[in-house]
Amino acid sequence: MATPSDGARTVTARAQRADARRSVEAILGAAVACLARDPEASVVEVAAAAGVGRVTLYSHFKTRADLVDAALVRTVERADQILDGTDTTGDPVEALTRLVASSWQIVDQFRNILLAATRELPAERIRSVHDRILRRIQTLIERGQRTGALRTDLPKRWMLTTVFSLIHAAAEDAAAGRVKVDQASGLITATLVAAFTPPGAMVPAVASGGQRL
Amino acid sequence: MATPSDGARTVTARAQRADARRSVEAILGAAVACLARDPEASVVEVAAAAGVGRVTLYSHFKTRADLVDAALVRTVERADQILDGTDTTGDPVEALTRLVASSWQIVDQFRNILLAATRELPAERIRSVHDRILRRIQTLIERGQRTGALRTDLPKRWMLTTVFSLIHAAAEDAAAGRVKVDQASGLITATLVAAFTPPGAMVPAVASGGQRL
Known part of the structure; x- marks a missing residue:
């Protein structure tokens, strides 16, 4: 059975997943917008436009190719x-x-x-x-x-x-x-x-x- | 007027240019052969097939893209x-x-x-x-x-x-x-x-x- 501390962990994990989903959505939206303006747009520009750090972006999209693919x-x-x-x-x-x-x-x-x-x-x-x-x-x-x-x-x-x-x-x-x-x-x-x-x-x-x- | 030592330098420079031309020809021939076999052929493979070192190859073709372009x-x-x-x-x-x-x-x-x-x-x-x-x-x-x-x-x-x-x-x-x-x-x-x-x-x-x- 779940102890209170297990429950707290579940809530935290759920919040983290929701956070991650929001980040991915923000990055994807920014990638589409930036690349539509400039096909050479860099990963750094997309991260800035999405309001996330580069580390966060790279945690979801390992390479620029992955990001372009998703866009x-x-x-x-x-x-x-x-x-x-x-x-x-x-x-x-x-x-x-x-x-x-x-x-x-x-x-x-x-x-x-x-x-x-x-x-x-x-x-x-x-x-x-x-x-x-x-x-x-x-x-x-x-x-x-x-x-x-x-x-x-x-x-x-x-x-x-x-x-x-x-x-x-x-x-x-x-x-x-x-x-x-x-x-x-x-x-x-x-x-x-x-x-x-x-x-x-x-x-x-x-x-x-x-x-x- | 050219001194003997100038003359020696000219001969050396000419020999170096001839050397460089031979290297470029060998690299180009190897690049065409390697890429015709495998479009993913690496710069290292091309250098090996041309019988030159990587340093020599990179002195003529700065990137793989330059090499593919020349091929x-x-x-x-x-x-x-x-x-x-x-x-x-x-x-x-x-x-x-x-x-x-x-x-x-x-x-x-x-x-x-x-x-x-x-x-x-x-x-x-x-x-x-x-x-x-x-x-x-x-x-x-x-x-x-x-x-x-x-x-x-x-x-x-x-x-x-x-x-x-x-x-x-x-x-x-x-x-x-x-x-x-x-x-x-x-x-x-x-x-x-x-x-x-x-x-x-x-x-x-x-x-x-x-x-x-």
Whole structure:
């Protein structure tokens, strides 16, 4: 049975766990904010912004890569929630255009976090963090293939790679000033819609709003 | 006028420079060989393979990133020479298919060096090292646009990004086992040929050898 002193220890342990959770939340929030401003933001800057000491930060995140990873995971979780609001029903080509447009808005907003992740984490890790978002795209591709709107002669996984890598390449291009932010979504869509048109079929013209012309 | 002792110093300095050049060549050759085998190859492994001490290696390459950068530059120089042998005349779509096929063979052969570079260097640096190769592709795209074979409604720079990022994405996919090495070139080509078809035109079917069907 618990003695009073055991009980006091339990309360203390519980308070410490709550403390730790608050620290982690503060650090994560600060990491997302700092990295969104500056992909090179240091661990020291993040600790200062979170109002915790470096020792506390390092007790939760052993390396800068761990911190960037956690910030990416948090950002992609939010992105996935935002994408819940995108209508992916109806004409698959138009739905793909809407999904790309929403994804681009999110990628552009959090572009610096993606750049930080690209510099700090293996490409495979970045892809696997996007798993839920990739599944949204895959579901849409599968539907487009069933209806005949999208080509069926390429493996789904490669089509997924095409979507993922073009959106991320556009983020690099925008960061480097090669592509204008407000044109990127249209470029990605125009490229993907043509890329996924079945051989022998006509490439549809798509308006920037996503409607077939 | 040079005194005999000045002359001796000049001879020594010249010998030292020749020595340094040989060391750099040995280190670069070892770096390309080691990284091609294992993208995680360490500086110590490269020094051992080059038959030089770590101090000598670090006197020429201050960081592992510098070494990977030099290995990438050397590899891309060779790639550019190999691409000299690829016929980019004739039908632009067929020429693009041949250029992609040759590029893929090189990327596949040196895939680990590219992976090492992706982990160690900024994406922009990797792209700028490929400048001469990108210009080959750009020249072909421009010719295809002039003849009407390729779409003109997308900026050339974005079309270049599309080619570059899909070839490199295929390398990641091949490394991760998502794409079979001997199918990658066909997938990239099929995707690009459709992506670059003018809206309103029919996506051509292209054989794996690059001929229009």
